[in-house]
Amino acid sequence: MTLNQLMFILFASIIVVFSILTVTSRRILRAAVYLLFVLISTAGLYFMLNYAFLAAVQLTLYAGGIVVLIIFSILLTSHISLKFEPVEWKKSLFSALAAIAGALITIITILDFTFSATNEAAREVNMRLVGKSLLSVGSDGYILPFEVISVLLLAAMVAAIIIAKKGGPKSTDTQTSNYQ
Amino acid sequence: MNAGIPLSYFLILAAVMFFTGIYGFLTRRNLITILMSVELILNSVNINFLALNRYLFPHKLEGFFFSLFIITVAAAEAAVAIALIINIYRRFTTINVEDVNIMKY
Numbered sequence: 001m002t003l004n005q006l007m008f009i010l011f012a013s014i015i016v017v018f019s020i021l022t023v024t025s026r027r028i029l030r031a032a033v034y035l036l037f038v039l040i041s042t043a044g045l046y047f048m049l050n051y052a053f054l055a056a057v058q059l060t061l062y063a064g065g066i067v068v069l070i071i072f073s074i075l076l077t078s079h080i081s082l083k084f085e086p087v088e089w090k091k092s093l094f095s096a097l098a099a100i101a102g103a104l105i106t107i108i109t110i111l112d113f114t115f116s117a118t119n120e121a122a123r124e125v126n127m128r129l130v131g132k133s134l135l136s137v138g139s140d141g142y143i144l145p146f147e148v149i150s151v152l153l154l155a156a157m158v159a160a161i162i163i164a165k166k167g168g169p170k171s172t173d174t175q176t177s178n179y180q
Numbered sequence: 181m182n183a184g185i186p187l188s189y190f191l192i193l194a195a196v197m198f199f200t201g202i203y204g205f206l207t208r209r210n211l212i213t214i215l216m217s218v219e220l221i222l223n224s225v226n227i228n229f230l231a232l233n234r235y236l237f238p239h240k241l242e243g244f245f246f247s248l249f250i251i252t253v254a255a256a257e258a259a260v261a262i263a264l265i266i267n268i269y270r271r272f273t274t275i276n277v278e279d280v281n282i283m284k285y
Binding site for chain 1: 181182183184185187188189190191192193195196197198199200201202203204206207208209210212213215216217219220223226227230231234235236237238239240241244245247248249251252253254255256257258259260262263264265266267269270275
């Protein structure tokens with residue numbers, strides 16, 4: 001067994017174990033921390049696939065940004081030692097059956113299919129290439145999705161501010177007494 | 181760096197992660213944990229894209245940019261979803277999906 005395979009097994013087992021813990025843990029803050037482990041091991045897999053830039057993006061944006069955002073919202077909305085009630089066995093059983101059946105079908109299909117790789121030389125993905133591709137048109141240019149994603153990010157930012165802001169037309173609502 | 185690891189290992193790992201996310205999505209009741217399951221699903225899709233890009237089309241960059249855009253969309257989605265969750269919490273003082281049913285019927 002080579003070092004590559006050893007690293008892959010390590011990352012894969014961390015991902016599998018902690019993603020199962022993420023969806024089954026009854027303490028919400030622990031679930032968030034388990035999710036952080038999963039995201040960091042995913043970044044490790046990206047490093048193994050030789051996509052260093054994307055691994056860095058994964059670490060900063062997912063592990064650094066989204067998990068912190070999730071932990072903040074957990075601290076804002078629930079008590080730190082909150083423990084969920086256990087899921088009813090019926091719901092858990094049928095969800096698990098659906099998930100396992102889906103996973104089995106997918107895995108059988110993957111093992112059945114023969115992938116044929118091209119013989120073209122691999123391309124080094126460095127920052128210069130990424131930047132050039134993002135800002136060019138043509139067969140290797142991605143300027144249209146880049147622009148779309150910039151507009152989407154702006155819209156999401158404005159929407160998040162508008163939604164989470166206090167007051168506005170919603171303050172006339174008398175749905176609950178503790179709403180200010 | 182991926183020598184000795186077949187492509188199907190990556191795909192199987194991504195499938196397991198995806199369906200773990202599906203399980204969490206179906207069983208969880210708290211909105212934040214549902215959001216975390218969605219993040220798991222998006223991550224497994226990213227692994228798929230990158231593994232296929234590296235193994236089958238190493239001279240192209242489609243999978244790379246797709247996963248870059250997926251990460252961006254996930255960030256935007258998390259921001260908006262958490263704003264919505266905080267707003268729901270202000271109105272109902274709970275983020276349990278079963279208690280937030282004012283628009284039902």
